[in-house]
Amino acid sequence: MATLLIVHHTPSPNCQxxxxxxxxxxxxxxxxxxxxxxAPALSATASDVLAADGYLLGTPANLGYMSGALKHFFDQVYxxxxxxxxxxxxxxxxxxxxxxxxxxxxxxxxxxxxxWRRTAEAVTVTGEPDKQDVERCWELGATVAAGLMG
Ligand SMILES: Cc1cc2nc3c(=O)[nH]c(=O)nc-3n(C[C@H](O)[C@H](O)[C@H](O)COP(=O)(O)O)c2cc1C
Numbered sequence: 751m752a753t754l755l756i757v758h759h760t761p762s763p764n765c766q767x768x769x770x771x772x773x774x775x776x777x778x779x780x781x782x783x784x785x786x787x788x789a790p791a792l793s794a795t796a797s798d799v800l801a802a803d804g805y806l807l808g809t810p811a812n813l814g815y816m817s818g819a820l821k822h823f824f825d826q827v828y829x830x831x832x833x834x835x836x837x838x839x840x841x842x843x844x845x846x847x848x849x850x851x852x853x854x855x856x857x858x859x860x861x862x863x864x865x866w867r868r869t870a871e872a873v874t875v876t877g878e879p880d881k882q883d884v885e886r887c888w889e890l891g892a893t894v895a896a897g898l899m900g
Contacts (some may be wrong), residue, residue: 778891
């Protein structure tokens, strides 16, 4: 069975709403044969990454970049996972107040370095998520998870 690892930093109700939508999409009953594992970014390890087949990453924008928590995750796993995870599929979402550009740039840059393959459009949301934002996050989760079906 394939494993989808969702690594997220979720510090607020608005971020929680997006996270829950992503999980809901990834765990849709129509997607079979994919185990979904959730890990807060501050506790996810290189072993978690090596044991998974694909990834979903979620973060708020903080001070013009991704959260320190998601950056910490990348700092921990980058070299231990570089050789073994090349080409693996991933997707991500970013929530911010008004400008998520730096967070997006950072995630794109690091995942390019890892040679991960983005298999769904990135979702960016500012302010209170509306119905469409939640639906886009659901689609993100479902798309990356469905890509891991055997
Ligand atoms: C220290 C700090 C820095 C932040 N920097 C940014 C930023 O650079 N860009 C942005 O769009 N939002 C920024 N935000 C807003 C957060 O992204 C936002 O609070 C977070 O996504 C949670 O959303 P919520 O407050 O609407 O629940 C910042 C928030 C904090 C606390």
